[in-house]
Amino acid sequence: MLSYVGRRLALGLFTVWAVSVLSFLIIQLPQGDFVTTHMTELADSGNSSAVYEAERLRAEYGLDQPIFVQYFDWIGGVVRGEFGMSFDWNRPVADVIGDRLVLSMVVSVAAIIFTWAVALPIGVYSAVRRYSIGDYTLTFLGFLGLAVPNFLLALVLMYIGFAVFGTDVGGLFSAPYENAGWSFAKAWDLLKHLVIPAIVLGTAGAAQLIRIMRANLLDELRKPYVITARAKGLPERRVVTKYPVRVALNPFASSIGFLFPQMVSGSIVVSIVLSLPTVGPLLLRALQAQDMFLAGAIVLLLGVMTVIGTLVSDLVLMWLDPRIRHAT
Structure with missing residues (x-):
């Protein structure tokens, strides 16, 4: 090890x-x-x-x-x-990146939590209740989530927020808190503004993980050890959650490798549309201005986060799946 x-x-x-x-x-x-x-x-x-x-x-x-x-x-x-x-x-460069890096991580962590919170239960439900009305409905929504570009979803939500609720859903802070120091009120304002970016950034990833989770769990549920567990009279909930779900979680662990750098960059187009003060638009501006030290630092940071994410992903996979642990 x-x-x-x-x-x-x-x-x-x-x-x-x-x-x-x-x-x-x-x-x-x-x-x-x-x-x-x-x-x-x-x-x-x-x-x-x-x-x-x-x-x-x-x-x-x-x-x-x-x-x-x-x-x-x-x-x-x-x-x-x-x-x-x-x-x-x-x-x-450290001063320029500092605040934006923290906000990028906050936005991406919120998107990751949304992605996993949606993908895990829906993927399990779709596999256990396959070919049901619920499965077909969730499958349709999953394909819709994959087909709709993130920036288009952001524009739609911004229009609904302005036309229906009369409020601007862009940015991460209300006007009084944009340049204010950190306080409990500013943190609470940030949490309220995180909902829209988390949904926009997490929709496509959730839709993809739902399909992967469903396919992997269906494959595990057909294996002999699951059939044997059912034949011994174990409750269906225990049969499903004991081992098949744990093995099917491998794609979630594998996704950590690309989720870590996403914490730094995020979606550049979505960040521009929603006016998010994250690192993504900063990288685009640095490349356009040929600000090589700023752009180089951000790209290097992406590489470091990718390496860290891949290492964490491998360690989590070894913990989840004993087959991988013994293979190493």
């Missing part, structure tokens, strides 16, 4: 390093850089000192150095906990 975890940690560190190299190179691929874009704006406004300002900024941020020197300067700072300065915001 410990040797397995050690191997996964070593592989995870290598993966994070590879992600840092690839993300830094990809961000550098477009022609020019942030200084080029900024100086073009100055030149268009009639500023004659654009050339000298560009040289000063490139020297200040180290953009006049070869790309490998820039990478090692950046990754060395990351190791020390310094992610560099954001060109676009003119602030340390």
Whole structure:
């Protein structure tokens, strides 16, 4: 067990390093850089000192150095906990990401709770009551949830909220609390605003997990050990919940690998539509502005969360399924 975890940690560190190299190179691929874009704006406004300002900024941020020197300067700072300065915001990257990262995690945790709370009982019900009216109804709703894009659902809910209830369901805070310090009232306001983002972000994932849970549980219910348990006279509830549901939970554990990075990024389009102050729109803005230190830090953070999520997923799978534990 410990040797397995050690191997996964070593592989995870290598993966994070590879992600840092690839993300830094990809961000550098477009022609020019942030200084080029900024100086073009100055030149268009009639500023004659654009050339000298560009040289000063490139020297200040180290953009006049070869790309490998820039990478090692950046990754060395990351190791020390310094992610560099954001060109676009003119602030340390850690300060720019900080609040948005916390809110991204809160939104995504709410979406994950909604996804699992909906998918688990409905998936079990659909498998146990297969081909019933309830199963057909839930199957239809599941396909509908997969077919409707998240951003379209967000627009529909925003229209209903405004047209029917006369309220704006966008954002995470009411106007009085947007710039206020944290308090119990602000936290409660945040919880009230989390309902719509959780539903929008969790609908497609819940619909997918319902179908997976139903298929896996149906497969388990046909196996000999379940037939034997029924023949021995065990209550049907115990027959279903003792082992088949536990084995069918494997997809839930496997989903942790991609749910962790979703905590950081979320759905960029949905965040823009709902005006959510999360990391997703920040990443889009950083890429458009070629703010390489900010974009690189967010992409690296996504890679780290993916590695952590995959490790946690593997450990949970080993706990749920003894077959996997013995195979390692």
